[in-house]
Amino acid sequence: MTPAAGPPAAWTLRGVGIAGRDGGWDVVVADDGTIAEIRPAGTADGGVLLPGLVDLHTHLREPGGEEAETLESGGRAAAAGGFTDVFAMANTSPVTDTPERVRALRQLAAGVRVRVHPVGAATVGLAGKEAVDVAALAAEGVTLFSDDGRCVDDAGLVLELLTAMARQGTAFAQHAQSASIVRDGVVNAPVAAGLGVPGWPAAGEEAVIGRDLALAAATGGRLHICHVSTAGAVALVRSAKRDGLPVTAEVTPHHLLLTDETAARRGPALKVNPPLRSAEDVTAVRAALRDGTIDLVATDHAPHPARTKTCSWQAAAFGLTSLETALPVVAEVFADPASGAVDWAAVARVMSVRPAAIGGIPGLAGRPVTAGGPATFCLVRAERWQAGPDGWQSRSANSPFTGREFAHRVVLTALDGRITHGDRPAG
Template sequence: MTAHLLTGVRPYGEDPADVLTADGRIAAIGPDAAAQAPAGTVRHDLDGLVALPGLVDIHTHLRQPGGESAETVLTGTRAAAVGGYTAVFAMANTTPVQDSAGVVEQVLRLGREAGWVDVHPVGAVSAGLEGRHLSDMGAMAHSAARVRVFSDDGRCVADPVLMRRALEYVKAFDGVIAQHAQDPRLTEGSQMHEGAVSAELGLRGWPAVAEESVIARDVLLAGHVGSRLHVCHLSTAGSVDIIRWAKARGIDVTAEVTPHHLLLTDELARSYSPLYKVNPPLRTAADVEAVRAALADGTIDVVGTDHAPHPLESKDCEWAAGAFGMTGLETALSVLIETMVAPGRMTWRDLARVMSSAPARIGRLTDQGQGLEVGAPANITVVDPGVRRTVDPRAQWTRSANTPYAGMELPGQVVATFLHGRPTVLAGEPVAREEA
């Protein structure tokens, strides 16, 4: 494997250093890295740019199999690499559902063939996402995909007995249940956050308690059986309070927040554009402030994009007919810089924790999220934080254009991404495997 020398980068935004990769690992960091470079090393002059460990997304929808009109494993993972990611967890709500060893191994194979990032399939909790019977979690856990994260995301595991059984089952192989916290009865027909704006617009409201009540139930169940629970896309101040309470009592729960819930509010629904229609819905400014504070103080563990691509016809329509979901892989890092790093609420090391090491730990990855250290896998993202760019859906690499940030100016540009020592992105552009 070709060695690469990254000169003048600032690991975690700190002092400049040269970084040498060889044989898929970080071989040296510091002033003597160049002297250790073997013959044939490729040099990349990246003076002053910030180097981070490769980003890991705990929550990605790649749509394949079955939803190729919106995204494929190839297009989605290429977009992920452009966004600075080196690993993604692919959610189970595909067609067929990822509820068996055969389907998760198919997704694993597609990811390896694409080669842009490591793809880790998420297994369904219930067979067919129907919420009635457990899926074959054991077979998926012991398959070639070694599934450790299980979720019916897109749907809530609403039955408390089924949820308890799932939490008990995954203990055998150190798995985790990632819950989509949404009481289906409280949100039937709901279109946006329940509050002043929904009342003014005449759209059926989605109450915060529909999320919070499920989280409260599930942290109690997780504590009761002694299992791991992960809460997907937490979005309300009340949910933050419940997670904080659970952690203070030693319950093994982790939580994620999406970039869009860190930046956008329900006020955007006044446009009636389905680009701003998402599940859970955009909340109030007070909720946004609460989740920012919780991410900064560690109550919320990770940022998950919930990258949810849709074909044009699913978003270019009236609000009620629009699909829930937003793309996010290519903009997540920029949103975190805008909302957390630039205001001084988080350091670059903090960002690396919530976007790399913590999601890798939750998903039990051993070759991702290991940080920028000699001997660690050479999964590296290099970002220019001084660039500000206007988001153009036509310039993105995802197959779908349903970004809520279209026309917005955001900071930061991923300049280079290295996956196990191989460049997947250089000069901000994808690098074909044969060119690397």
């Protein structure tokens, strides 16, 4: 699943910083795709190297949704965002719910610019009625199971799934959304009345998380909570971790930066599942990411054609694109308010190290940039730039950050020595 660009050739990055190290370094990449040498350099003005980013939650749409995204265009977008590994959610057509479909997806993804790791559906056809054959999919290398886009709302089925996760050493990633509470909500409840649309209460997320944490405690099965968005959800996860439960959690870039008031101003273009929440919720999830309660940032990259985002609140599709802007958003979260200095080791932890570990691919991704290791990294520079509207690599342009100015940009991405985004360094 490495890019079909021929064998890598030797090249050198000069005068760069490396996340977790002090000083400036020259990084020499060998023609076998490994890092041959890291030697001291006089300066570190060439940017900062991070291990290749890992997205545990990507919607690549192919097969079946190629109008919005293809594996090729999604791979381009991921590489442009600094990602070398992405976990492709199962809500495609057909659904990734059998070993044959896992193999078919891997074959389709051969030659794109990132390694694509298929996420197995949790239930057959995403219908929420019958668990998939977890053992058969795990034997095919699937490490993560999810019906993302749909909550597995049946407690008995979640119990069955988590029991299977415990047996196989895999993880169940839950889209926490109680249908009986959320109903036809489209925006965070506190702003819904002013918009004249149905509200989406925080309890719709928190009720499912509380129930599933009890089931994880009962089974020992690993529970991963997708796109945490409320202060109450953060409190539940924090308590579960204190109790030693096998739970991990993610947050999206848009839930770290944008609020329900932003959605109310900008309209259905910012319709997302779960919805953008209050400023207090944003403060809570940012603090939880910094203190480790939330383990990682996952993009929930959800491309849609423009026509599906330029209609009424009720008719608009849920979802936003995030692969190309995730890194600068997270850099803002980990920047010192006074100096602007970014804690790059923390950024690497939440965007590479933890997602690689939770996704079960630590041998492939999330490794520190070290001599003898794979030349799988991204180079970030302090550079002012405005996101979109032109230049998106994704086939869809439903980004919540179009027009926003960022302070950092991915300028080069490499996977096993092959440059997948950016220009080869001179000399």
